Amino acid sequence: MGRGAATPAMQTLEAAQRFASPAQAAGALAQRVGEVIRYGVRARGRASLLVPGGRTPVPVFERLRQLDLPWDQVYVSLTDERRVPEDDPRSNARLVRTHLLQNGAARAHFYPLHREGVGERADEAACGAALGLLPRPFDAVVLGMGSDGHTASMFPDDPALARALDTTTDARCVATQAPDEPRERLTLTLNTLLQSRWIALHVTGAQKWATLQAAVASDDPRQYPVHALLNQRHVPVHVYYSP
Numbered sequence: 001m002g003r004g005a006a007t008p009a010m011q012t013l014e015a016a017q018r019f020a021s022p023a024q025a026a027g028a029l030a031q032r033v034g035e036v037i038r039y040g041v042r043a044r045g046r047a048s049l050l051v052p053g054g055r056t057p058v059p060v061f062e063r064l065r066q067l068d069l070p071w072d073q074v075y076v077s078l079t080d081e082r083r084v085p086e087d088d089p090r091s092n093a094r095l096v097r098t099h100l101l102q103n104g105a106a107r108a109h110f111y112p113l114h115r116e117g118v119g120e121r122a123d124e125a126a127c128g129a130a131l132g133l134l135p136r137p138f139d140a141v142v143l144g145m146g147s148d149g150h151t152a153s154m155f156p157d158d159p160a161l162a163r164a165l166d167t168t169t170d171a172r173c174v175a176t177q178a179p180d181e182p183r184e185r186l187t188l189t190l191n192t193l194l195q196s197r198w199i200a201l202h203v204t205g206a207q208k209w210a211t212l213q214a215a216v217a218s219d220d221p222r223q224y225p226v227h228a229l230l231n232q233r234h235v236p237v238h239v240y241y242s243p
């Protein structure tokens with residue numbers, strides 16, 4: 001690449017869709033995910049959807065579940081999980097059951113990632129097996145991002161990050177450590193996330209926008225794991241942003 005040429009990460013940020021409010025971003029993202037799912041079911045009979053945890057996706061879930069989609073042909077799972085029981089309020093599976101798998105969306109097939117009471121390697125294997133039950137390439141993947149530049153559960157400076165970002169790995173999932181509670185996490189590997197037809201990164205707030213800009217300018221995914229997602233040429237990443 002010539003001096004000064006735009007990197008994939010720069011091009012992705014340049015093309016970001018910027019909305020005036022979180023409600024507008026959530027509405028537009030839910031509509032687009034709905035279109036991608038509808039298209040996938042029409043074209044292939046089934047469609048898969050991976051969603052993040054955290055606070056940001058809740059308004060997307062609440063809009064998505066009201067869409068008239070062929071939900072019984074939709075296979076849903078997560079981009080990452082906290083290694084806690086599903087009745088723990090911090091569980092991403094619980095979040096999805098509470099906010100997404102309601103109304104018509106209750107007919108979707110859901111595959112949680114975490115198996116309670118097993119060690120890291122067995123949990124990684126359980127996570128990989130769950131993902132193996134979804135149609136692949138995944139039709140739609142929605143990712144979130146933390147203000148520290150983590151995406152899914154790939155955290156800056158985590159010793160397990162190299163395994164999660166390893167572009168030669170066949171592993172679908174890696175057990176990682178977050179800097180905050182609950183520390184024990186499971187993440188899809190970057191390779192697995194990129195086995196997707198369509199990817200969105202949903203980001204709200206000025207602080208996260210500043211993080212995105214820093215991540216794009218950086219060339220160190222150990223500092224900003226989201227950089228690895230943005231700076232690749234396999235699958236375009238559609239950024240949905242609002243202050």
Ligand SMILES: O=C1O[C@H](COP(=O)(O)O)[C@@H](O)[C@H](O)[C@H]1O
Pocket residue numbers: 052053054055056057079080081082092143144145146147151152153
């Ligand atoms: O721990 C997590 O954090 C990120 C961001 O969460 P948010 O509350 O700031 O929206 C999320 O994308 C990830 O899936 C989740 O497990």
